[in-house]
Each structure stands twice: as C-alpha cells, then as structure tokens.
Amino acid sequence: MAPSSLLVSLDGVTVSTRRTGEPLLAVPALAVRPGSRTVVMGPSGAGKSLLLSALTGRLPGGVTLSGTRTAAPGLRIGFVPQRGAEALHPLLPVGRQLRMVTGAGTVRVGEVLAAVGLDAGALASRRPAELSGGQLQRVAISLAFLGSPALVIADEPTSALDNASRDETLRMFRTLSETTRSALVIATHDPLVGLRLGAELIQVGAGRVSFNDSLEVAA
Numbered sequence: 001m002a003p004s005s006l007l008v009s010l011d012g013v014t015v016s017t018r019r020t021g022e023p024l025l026a027v028p029a030l031a032v033r034p035g036s037r038t039v040v041m042g043p044s045g046a047g048k049s050l051l052l053s054a055l056t057g058r059l060p061g062g063v064t065l066s067g068t069r070t071a072a073p074g075l076r077i078g079f080v081p082q083r084g085a086e087a088l089h090p091l092l093p094v095g096r097q098l099r100m101v102t103g104a105g106t107v108r109v110g111e112v113l114a115a116v117g118l119d120a121g122a123l124a125s126r127r128p129a130e131l132s133g134g135q136l137q138r139v140a141i142s143l144a145f146l147g148s149p150a151l152v153i154a155d156e157p158t159s160a161l162d163n164a165s166r167d168e169t170l171r172m173f174r175t176l177s178e179t180t181r182s183a184l185v186i187a188t189h190d191p192l193v194g195l196r197l198g199a200e201l202i203q204v205g206a207g208r209v210s211f212n213d214s215l216e217v218a219a
C-alpha cells in the first residue's frame, strides 16, 4: 500500500514484452503526490504511454510489469485521451453520457461543462460527431474530472489541437486541477505544456525514466 501522502508510486518497475521478455521501460522510482502536476516528455516510442499505463495499473495486452506499484486505497483516476472522441460513445448525446458514466446530475454536468467553456444547453443534446475536435476534448476533460478523481492522467491531450485550442485546453487543465485539487500527469511532445501548467518534468528516453527540475524552453 502507498504511504498515505502518495496517490500512486512505482518502485523498481520494469515493463517488458510478454512474449520475449524484452524490457521496454524502466522506472527506478516515481511517486505521484496529491495535487501535484507532472509532465512526461520524451521522443516517440520512448515509453510515455507505457508509463501512464503503469501508473493506472492497466497495462495494454502484450506487456507485463515487474517491480512494485502501490496505490492509495480506492484511488479514482480520470483519463483524457489524445482525441476527445476516444473517450465518448459515438451515438449517444454527450450530456447523457456524462451523466451515465459519472452518475452526476444535470446541474453538476452543466457546471463542469461551463468550467471548460462549453454551454451545456447548446451542446448536451448533441452527439460527438456534431462537435469540433476542441469541443470534444473539453467534453473529455469534463468526463475525466466529473468523477471527482484524485488523479487525472492525459496522453498527449493537446497534440491534435491548434495553438489557440491548446492554450485554452491547458488553462482548463490548470484551473480544474487547482479547483478540484486533483493531481495531473500529462504525456506530451510539447515543452510548452509543462510551462503552461507549472508542472514538474519527467523525461523518458531510451526506455528509462529520469527527472528534470527545469524546462529549457522559454514561456
């Protein structure tokens, strides 16, 4: 069990292919504290998504985890994918989905949609195909936060957005994480994400996790 001050921790963790045992990612030690904001950076194929999976404890098929993963009892994790549509059923109105999945009432759904800049009255009855990519991403962020998670994990949530939508999305992540006190872990290729969020930086390179105190790109 994780110490009470930690949400989830990885200790001496290796993620390997199930078939050949080839190591894909090594995490000597990593701990996520309540309310913290962390950005995971690294080149394509470095292991960012595998690290997020190791944190959630839900690994994709074909890989296995050795070492120790510990999580706070009853830890609730919200997840935001690269494209909001991936978090949504394509045929159901988004308001209904938000209520069904999270158990939240209409008023609460409206409040959270408003917090991400969406008008529930105008959007809640639409299906995902009737929303823009930026709107879908905001709905996915609402979905992740509506369940009152202690931790929200996002895998490249801004990479499919233009710069204006990216900045708006990051403002929302920051505001929602501050108001809900949820911890955030976001994988990205974009150094601006960490700067906008005021986040700690974790680097993944050549299948190994390391820590970096400073971000080298100007805000």
Ligand SMILES: Nc1ncnc2c1ncn2[C@@H]1O[C@H](COP(=O)(O)OP(=O)(O)OP(=O)(O)O)[C@@H](O)[C@H]1O
Pocket: 017, 024, 042, 043, 044, 045, 046, 047, 048, 049, 050, 051, 060, 061, 062, 063
């Ligand atoms: N389910 C799996 N089975 C076998 N190998 C996998 C599996 N998932 C990922 N890998 C391998 O692990 C390595 C890291 O993959 P991962 O998806 O974590 O990289 P990433 O840093 O998120 O890349 P990108 O930025 O392109 O999304 C890659 O070599 C990938 O081929």
